Amino acid sequence: MEQSIENKLISADKAFSEWKKIPFEHRQKLIAKAAEILKTRSEEFGAIITSEMHKPISQAIAEVEKCALMMNYYADAENILQPEKIESEYSYSEIHYVPKGVILGVMPWNFPFWQVLRFAVPAILAGNTVVLKHASICFGSGNAIEKIFLEAGFPEGVFQNLEIGHQDVKEVLEHKAISGVSLTGSEKAGAEVASIAGQNIKKSLLELGGSDAFIVLDDADLDEAAKVGALARLQNCGQTCVAAKRFIIDEKIEDTFLPKFIEEYKKFVPADPMDRETKIAGMARPDLADDLEKQFQKALENGAEIILPLERISDNEFNPGLIRVEEGNPILQEELFGPLGMVMIAKNDKEALQLANDIPFGLSNSVWTQDKDRQLFFIENLESGTVNINRMTSSDPRFPFGGTKTSGYGTELSLLALREFVTAKTVVGN
Numbered sequence: 001m002e003q004s005i006e007n008k009l010i011s012a013d014k015a016f017s018e019w020k021k022i023p024f025e026h027r028q029k030l031i032a033k034a035a036e037i038l039k040t041r042s043e044e045f046g047a048i049i050t051s052e053m054h055k056p057i058s059q060a061i062a063e064v065e066k067c068a069l070m071m072n073y074y075a076d077a078e079n080i081l082q083p084e085k086i087e088s089e090y091s092y093s094e095i096h097y098v099p100k101g102v103i104l105g106v107m108p109w110n111f112p113f114w115q116v117l118r119f120a121v122p123a124i125l126a127g128n129t130v131v132l133k134h135a136s137i138c139f140g141s142g143n144a145i146e147k148i149f150l151e152a153g154f155p156e157g158v159f160q161n162l163e164i165g166h167q168d169v170k171e172v173l174e175h176k177a178i179s180g181v182s183l184t185g186s187e188k189a190g191a192e193v194a195s196i197a198g199q200n201i202k203k204s205l206l207e208l209g210g211s212d213a214f215i216v217l218d219d220a221d222l223d224e225a226a227k228v229g230a231l232a233r234l235q236n237c238g239q240t241c242v243a244a245k246r247f248i249i250d251e252k253i254e255d256t257f258l259p260k261f262i263e264e265y266k267k268f269v270p271a272d273p274m275d276r277e278t279k280i281a282g283m284a285r286p287d288l289a290d291d292l293e294k295q296f297q298k299a300l301e302n303g304a305e306i307i308l309p310l311e312r313i314s315d316n317e318f319n320p321g322l323i324r325v326e327e328g329n330p331i332l333q334e335e336l337f338g339p340l341g342m343v344m345i346a347k348n349d350k351e352a353l354q355l356a357n358d359i360p361f362g363l364s365n366s367v368w369t370q371d372k373d374r375q376l377f378f379i380e381n382l383e384s385g386t387v388n389i390n391r392m393t394s395s396d397p398r399f400p401f402g403g404t405k406t407s408g409y410g411t412e413l414s415l416l417a418l419r420e421f422v423t424a425k426t427v428v429g430n
Contacts, residue, residue, distance in 0.1 A: 001168075001171050001172070001175070005162055005164060005168070005172065006175075008131060008157075008160050008162060009102065009131065009172070009175050009177040009178070010177065011156065011157040011160065012102040012129045012130070012131050012157050012158075012160055012177060013101065013102050013129075013177040014157060015129050015155055015156065015157025015158050016099070016101050016102055016127075016128065016129040016157075018155065019124075019127060019128075019129055019155060019157075019158055020098075020099050020127040020128075022127075024079045024081065024082075024125070025079070027124070027125050027127075028074070028075045028076070028077070028125065029075070030152050030153050030154050031071050031074055031075045031121060031124075031125060031152075032071070032072060032075035033152035033153055034071060034148050034149060034151075034152035034154070035067075035068040035069075035071035035072045035075060036068070036152075037148050037151055037152060038064055038065070038067050038068040038071065038113075038148065039065060039068040042061045042064040042065050042068070043061055045060075045064045045113060045141075045144060046060035046061035046063070046064050047060070047274075048112075048140050048141055048144055049063060049064070049112050049113060049141060050273050050274060051140070052109070052112060052137050052138050052140055052141060053109045053110065053112060053137060053138065053284040054237070054273045054281045054282045054283070054284060054316065055236060055237075055273065055281070056273050056275075056278040056279065056280065056281050057273060057274050057275070057276055057278070058276045058277075058278070059235065059236060063111055063112075063113055063114050064113055066114060067113050067114055067117045067118075069397065070114075070117065070118065070121065070397040070413070071117065071121055073397035073398065074121050074122060074125050074397070077125075077415060077418070078415060080097075080415050080418055080419070081097040081126060081127075081418055081419070081422065082097075083095065083096050083097075083427075084096075084097075088428070090428050090429055090430055091429070091430045092427050092428055092429045092430065093427075093428055094426075094427040094428075095424050095425070095426060095427075096424075096425040096427055097126075097419060097422040097423070097424060097425070098127075098422055098423045098424075098425050099126050099127030099128045099421065099422055099423075100128060100179040100180050100203060100421045100422060100423060101128060101129070101177070101178075101179030101180070102128065102129050102130070102131060102177050102178050102179055103123050103128045103129070103130050103131075103178075103179060103180045103181065103182060103421050104130075104131055104132075104133065104169075104172060104173055104178050104180070104181040104182070105119050105120060105123075105130055105131070105132045105133065105181075105182050105183075106133045106169060106181065106182070106183040106184070106185065106189070106193060107119070107132060107133070107134050107135065107138075107183075107184055107185075108135050108184050108185045109134075109135035109137050109138045109284050110236060110239045110240060110241075110284065111236070111240075112134070112135070112138040112141035112142075113141055113145065115184045116132060116134065116141070116142070116145055117145065118395070118401075118412050118413060119182045119184070119205075119412060120132070120145075120159060122412075122413075122417035122418050122420070123182070123417075123420070123421050124154075124158060124159065125418060126418050126419070126420075126421060126422050127422075128179075128180075128421050129157060129158045129159070130158070130159050130160070131159075131160050131161075131162050131172070131178075132145070132146075132159070132160065132161045132162060133162050133164055133168070133169055133172065134161065136165060136166075137284065137285065139161070139163050142161035142163070143161050143163075145159070145161065146159055146160060146161045166189075169193065169196075170196050173193065173196050173197060173200065173202070174196065174200055178202065179202060179203070179421075180197070180202050180203035180204065180205075180421050181193055181197050181202065181203070181204050181205070182204070182205040182206075182207075182410070182412075182420075182421075183204070183205070183206055183207070183208075184206075184207040184208075184241075185208065186208065186209055186335075187208050187209055187406050190206040190208045190408060193206075194206060203420075203421060204410075205408075205409070205410030205411075205412070205420055205421075206408035206409055206410060207241070207401075207402060207403065207407075207408050207410070207412060208241070208361075208363075208403065208406060208407050208408040209241055209335040209337075209361060209363070209406070209407060210241045210242055210243075210245070210335065210361045210362075210363030210364060210403065210407050211245045211246060211332070211334075211335050211336070211359050211361045211363075212242055212243065212244050212245055212246070212361075212363055212364050212365055212366065212384075212393060213244075213245075213246045213247075213248050213355070213356035213365045213366070213382075214229050214232060214233075214244035214245075214246065214247045214248070214365075214366045214368075214392075215248045215346075215352050215356060215365065215366065215367045215368065215378065216229070216247065216248070216249050216250065216253065216257055216368045217250045217253075217349065217352070217367070217368060217369040217371075217374060218250045218252040218253045219369055219370045219371055219374075220253075220368035220369055220370065220390070221368070221370075221390070222253060222256060222257050222260055223260060224390075225257070225261075225368045225390075226257060226260035226261040226263070226264045227264050228391070228392050229244060229247060229261055229264070229392075230261065230264035230265045230267065230268065231392065232244035232366065232392035232393065233245065233247075233265075233320075233339075233341040234265070234268045234279070234280055234320055234339055234341075237280055237281060237282065237283050237284075237338060237339055238320070238336070238337065238338045238339040238340065238341075239283060239284060239288075239337050239338060241335075241363060241407075242363055242364045242386075242393040242394075242395070243393075244341070244366060244392060244393070245335070245336050245341060245342060246325075246332070246341075246342045246343075246344060246355075246356070246359075247261070247341060247342065247343045247344070248344045248345075248346050248352050248355050248356055249343065249344070249345055249346065250345075250346055250348075250352065251345050251346065251347055254345055258307075258343070262307065262308065262322070265308060265320060265322060265341070266308070267279065268280040268320050268339070269319070270282060270313065270314075270317040270318065270319065280320070280339065281317070282314065282315075282316035282317040283316045283317070283318075283338055283339075284316070285316065286315040286316050288316070288337065288338065289312065289315065289316045289317075289318065289338065291337075291338075292310070292318070292336065292337065292338035292339075292340060293310070293312060295331060295334060295336055295340070296310045296321060296323070296340055298330070298331055299323055299325060299329060299331035299342075300323070302329045302330055302331065303325075303326055303329055304323040304324060304325045304326075304329055304331065304342075305323060305324040306321070306322075306323055306324075307322040307323060307324055307343060308320065308321050308322040309321055310323075310339070310340050318338070318339050318340075320339035320340065320341070321339065321340045321341070322340070322341045322342075322343060323340070323341070323342055323343070324342075324343045324344070324345075325342045325343065325344055326344070327344070327355060327358070332358070332359060333359060333360060335361065349374060349377060349378075353377070353378060353381055353382065356378075356382060357381075357382065357383045360405055360406045361403070361405055361406055361407045362383045362384045362385060362403050362404035362405035362406070362407045363384055363385055363386070363403040363407040363408075364384050364385060364386035364387070364388065364393040364403070365378075365382045365384045365386070365387055365388065365393075366387075366388040366389075366391065366392055366393055367379075367382075367387065367388070367389055367390075368390055369389075369390075370390075375389050383404060383405065384403065384404065384407075385400075385401070385402045385403040385404055385407065386399075386401070395412075395413060396413070397413050397414070398413075398414060399413060399414055400412075400413060400414040400416050400417075401413040401414070
C-alpha cells in the first residue's frame with residue numbers, strides 16, 4: 001500500500017478516536033454548515049459533475065441542491081442514538097449505540113455527489129469517520145467533497161478522498177483501520193466487496209442494480225403516466241439504478257398509452273450538457289455506450305421488437321431506444337444502464353405482477369392506478385425495497401432506501417441509516 005494511503009487510513013482512525021466523543025448536536029451543526037456551502041455554490045459543484053460524467057447541468061445542479069436538502073434533514077434529525085433504557089429487574093438495563101470506526105465508501109460515477117453524501121452523512125453523524133474510493137472519472141468530485149467538509153469545520157480525517165483504483169479496494173478494506181464498507185454499484189462489484197468484508201468479519205452495506213417496473217393499469221392517468229414514464233427512464237441518460245426500465249402496460253390501454261408514451265420519449269434529444277435546457281446528454285464513457293449497444297443487439301437476437309431504434313450518434317450519445325420484449329428474453333435478467341427502455345404487455349393485474357417480479361432485482365417499482373384495492377394488491381406483493389404509487393421512483397431523505405434480492409441489503413437515508421454502522425451494546429446488571 002502506498003504510504004500516502006496508509007497515512008490517510010491512520011489519520012481517519014486517529015480522527016475517529018476524537019470524533020466519536022463529539023456530541024451529536026455539535027456534529028449536526030457542522031453538517032448544517034456543509035449543507036449551506038453546497039446550497040450557495042451549487043452551480044460550481046454542478047459544473048464539476050457535468051465535466052466529469054456529462055450529466056446535463058440543470059440535473060447536476062439539482063443533484064447538489066438535493067444533497068443540501070438531505071444534509072439539512074440530518075442536521076435537524078432526532079438523536080435516535082442516545083442510550084435506550086429497557087424495563088427490567090436490573091439497575092443497569094440499557095442499549096448504547098456505539099459507532100464502529102472508519103467506514104470505506106466505494107461509490108459510482110452516476111451521481112458523484114449524491115451517492116457519496118447519502119452514505120457519508122449519516123455514517124459521520126453517527127460518530128464514524130469515512131474514507132472514499134470514488135469512481136476514477138470522479139476524483140474531482142471526491143476532492144471537492146473533502147474540501148467542503150474541511151471548510152465547514154469538520155476535523156481533519158473525518159472525511160477523506162482516496163485517489164485509488166478498483167484494484168486497491170481489497171487492500172484498503174482489509175486494513176486494520178477499516179471497520180465497515182458501503183458500496184453502491186454493480187452486482188459484480190458488490191459481490192466482490194461483500195466477500196472481502198465477510199472474510200474479514202466487517203460490516204457491509206450494498207446498494208446494487210435494478211430493473212424497475214413501471215406498471216400502467218387501465219384506470220391510470222395516461223397523460224401523466226406517459227410524461228413521468230419518459231422522465232423516469234431517461235433522466236441522467238438512463239444511468240440510474242432506480243430508473244424505470246420495464247414498462248408493463250395493461251393490454252386494454254396499449255393502443256392508447258403507447259402513442260402518448262412514444263411522443264414524450266421523443267422529446268429527449270441529446271444536446272450540449274452545459275446548456276440549461278438540455279434534458280439528455282451523452283453517457284459517462286464510450287465503453288458504457290458500447291455495452292448498451294451490445295445489450296440492445298442481444299435483446300433483438302432473442303426476439304425483441306423495435307418500437308424506437310437505439311441510434312448511436314457519437315462515441316457516447318444515443319437517440320433513446322424503446323423495445324417490446326416478451327417474457328423469457330434473457331435481456332430481462334440484466335440491467336440496462338442507459339437510454340434504452342423495454343415495453344411488456346400484461347393481460348391483467350396478476351400477470352403484470354408476475355412480470356414485474358420475474359427478475360433477479362428488487363430495488364423499486366412504480367404502479368399507476370386510481371383504484372385503492374389494486375394499489376394494495378401491488379404494495380403487498382411486489383418484491384422490492386420501494387413501491388411508488390402514481391409517481392416515479394426518487395429517493396427522499398425522510399424514507400428508507402434500499403433493495404432486496406440481488407439489488408443489495410442495508411438501509412440508506414431516513415433515521416434508520418444512523419444505525420447501519422453502529423454496534424448495539426447491551427449494558428445490564430446491578
